Amino acid sequence: MVDKHAANIRGTFGYLDPEYISTRTFDKKSDVYSFGVLLFELVAGRNPMQGLMEYVELAAMSTEGEVGWEEIVDSRLDGRFDVQELNEVAALAYRCVNRAPRKRPSMRDIVQVLTRILKLRHVRKHSKTPSATADEVSIDVDQPETKIPISVHRRDESMDSTADTDL
Known part of the structure; x- marks a missing residue:
C-alpha cells in the first residue's frame, strides 16, 4: 500500500512496482512490472x-505460472480466445510482475515473446502447414539458473521479421 504521506512517489496506484514503493528507486524493471499489470488487465478485464493482482496471485497458485490461466479470462470474451496464446501472454505477464526485479524480463525480451506469439497466430491463421522455421532461444533474466526458453519463428522472405527477433 502506498502511504498517503509518501508525497515523492509518483505513478498510478496498482501499476507501481512494489520495489519502487519500498526503495523509491525507479528503473527499467519498474516499467516491466507496470507492463505486466497492464497485460493482466487486458487478459482479465479488471x-x-x-x-x-490478488486475483492473479490466486490463479498463479493453481497454474504454477505457466498454463491454466483460463480461469482469469474476462468473461465477456465468452470463450472466444486461443488458449495457447492466453497462457503464453499470462505466463509472460506473470514473469513481468515478479517481486524480484532482477528476475523480470527486459522490455526487449517481452517484445520478442509478443512478436513470436503474433507470428504464430499469423502462421496458424494463414496456412495449414507452418512455413516458418524455429530456432530455440533463451531469455536470460540476470540469473543463470533462470532462463526462459522460447521459440523464435523467422520467415525467410522478410529481413524485417528477422531483425526484430535477433538477440
Missing part, C-alpha cells in the same frame, strides 16, 4: 483497483 483493473488493479478491482483486486486484479
Whole structure:
C-alpha cells in the first residue's frame, strides 16, 4: 500500500512496482512490472483497483505460472480466445510482475515473446502447414539458473521479421 504521506512517489496506484514503493528507486524493471499489470488487465478485464493482482496471485497458485490461466479470462470474451496464446501472454505477464526485479524480463525480451506469439497466430491463421522455421532461444533474466526458453519463428522472405527477433 502506498502511504498517503509518501508525497515523492509518483505513478498510478496498482501499476507501481512494489520495489519502487519500498526503495523509491525507479528503473527499467519498474516499467516491466507496470507492463505486466497492464497485460493482466487486458487478459482479465479488471483493473488493479478491482483486486486484479490478488486475483492473479490466486490463479498463479493453481497454474504454477505457466498454463491454466483460463480461469482469469474476462468473461465477456465468452470463450472466444486461443488458449495457447492466453497462457503464453499470462505466463509472460506473470514473469513481468515478479517481486524480484532482477528476475523480470527486459522490455526487449517481452517484445520478442509478443512478436513470436503474433507470428504464430499469423502462421496458424494463414496456412495449414507452418512455413516458418524455429530456432530455440533463451531469455536470460540476470540469473543463470533462470532462463526462459522460447521459440523464435523467422520467415525467410522478410529481413524485417528477422531483425526484430535477433538477440
